[in-house]
Amino acid sequence: MRERVLAVAKDEFSLIRRWTSRASNQEGAGLSVGIGDDAAVFTVPDGMEVIACCDAMIETVHFLRETMAPADIGYKAIMSTISDVAAMGGIPRYALVTMGLSADWTAEECDRIYDGIYEALALYGMQLIGGDTVSTPDALHLSVSVLGEVERGRALRRSAARPGDVVFTTGRLGESAAGLHALLAAARTDREPDQEWETLYAAHRRPQAAVHAGRLLLTSGAAGALNDISDGLASELWEIAEASKVHITIEQERLPISETLRRYAAAVGHDPYRWIFYGGEDYQLVGTVDREAADGLQRQFAEHGLSLVCIGRVIEGESEPGITLCEPQGRSRPLGKEGFNHFSGAVE
Missing domain, CATH: 3.90.650.10 (PurM-like C-terminal domain)
Structure with missing residues (x-):
C-alpha cells in the first residue's frame, strides 16, 4: 500500500527535512546561511544586483496528473520561474519552494516532485535555500521563488x-x-x-x-x-x-x-x-x-x-x-x- 503524506509525518518540519535533505547548502558563491535556520542569507558580488521572481503551479489549473508525472511537475515549476530571470538577462542562483499538499498525494509522489526540482536546479548550478510545506484541502499547490543576479543597471526590460x-x-x-x-x-x-x-x-x-x-x-x-x-x-x-x-x-x-x-x-x-x-x-x-x-x-x-x-x-x-x-x-x-x-x- 502506498503511504499517504499525512500518515508519513505529523508536522511540517519532518516533511521539510525529508524533501530538503538533498540541498547542498554549500558556503561560497554568496550563500552564508542555507536551509536549517529561520531564513537564508546571501550576498551578491560587487557590481551586481538581485533579481527576484515567483511563479506557481496549481493542480487542474496548470497541470493534470494525466499529462504530467510528479517529477515533471517539480521540474517545470522551477524552469518556468528560471525563465523570468533569463528574460532579464540574469543569472539564476537560488530557489525557495513552497508545496501545499492535499491528502490524495503520496509520499512517494512528493519524493518524485522533488527529484524534478533538484534536476532542474542542477542544470543551472542553483541551490535550494528554503521554502515551506503546508496542507491544502483540494489539490497540489506548488509555489517557487527564484533569486538571481544581474549587472547593476543593466537588466533587460x-x-x-x-x-x-x-x-x-x-x-x-x-x-x-x-x-x-x-x-x-x-x-x-x-x-x-x-x-x-x-x-x-x-x-x-x-x-x-x-x-x-x-x-x-x-x-x-x-x-x-x-x-x-x-x-x-x-x-x-x-x-x-x-x-x-x-x-x-x-x-x-x-x-x-x-x-x-x-x-x-x-x-x-x-x-x-x-x-x-x-x-x-x-x-x-x-x-x-x-x-x-x-x-x-x-x-x-x-x-x-x-x-x-x-x-x-x-x-x-x-x-x-x-x-x-x-x-x-x-x-x-x-x-x-x-x-x-x-x-x-x-x-x-
Whole structure:
C-alpha cells in the first residue's frame, strides 16, 4: 500500500527535512546561511544586483496528473520561474519552494516532485535555500521563488524596444501547447501517447529556460526589449508593445516552426499558428535588437549552438502600440493579445 503524506509525518518540519535533505547548502558563491535556520542569507558580488521572481503551479489549473508525472511537475515549476530571470538577462542562483499538499498525494509522489526540482536546479548550478510545506484541502499547490543576479543597471526590460529595432525569438514555438493537446487527447481516449510526437511531449513536460541566450543578449549591448514566452507569442509581443509604446510588425512566414509540429497539426486538423501565438509555455525569449547588430548576433548565437530568428520589426513613425501580423500573399491583420488563460486551460 502506498503511504499517504499525512500518515508519513505529523508536522511540517519532518516533511521539510525529508524533501530538503538533498540541498547542498554549500558556503561560497554568496550563500552564508542555507536551509536549517529561520531564513537564508546571501550576498551578491560587487557590481551586481538581485533579481527576484515567483511563479506557481496549481493542480487542474496548470497541470493534470494525466499529462504530467510528479517529477515533471517539480521540474517545470522551477524552469518556468528560471525563465523570468533569463528574460532579464540574469543569472539564476537560488530557489525557495513552497508545496501545499492535499491528502490524495503520496509520499512517494512528493519524493518524485522533488527529484524534478533538484534536476532542474542542477542544470543551472542553483541551490535550494528554503521554502515551506503546508496542507491544502483540494489539490497540489506548488509555489517557487527564484533569486538571481544581474549587472547593476543593466537588466533587460520589456520597455526598451525602439523604432527600427529587429524583433526576434530564440527557438521553435508552439510545441508545448501541441504536446499538451496530444497528451490530453490520449488521456481522454484512455490510450498510450503516440511516440511519434515525443518531441512535443518533451517540449511540454521538460522545457528549458533560455538563460544562456539571455546572457548573450545582455553582454552584446545591442538588446532592446526582452520577454519570455510563457503565455504565447501574441501576449508577450503585446506586453513589449505596450510597455515600450511601439507598434510591431511580425512576418508569419519567418516564425520558427518545426516539421513535427506541422505534421501533428495536419494530423489533427489544427492551425499550428494558433498554438504559436496563443499556446504558451515555450519558454523561449522574444525581444528586439538594434537593426545593425542583428546579423552579428545571429552568428554569435550559432557559434554557441543557439538560435536567434528575426521575425519582424518595430515600426518607425507609428505611435499607437499594437501588433500587425503579415500573412502569406501579402495580407496583414491586427494580432489579438489573448494568450494562455490559467483559469480556463490551454488554447485548443
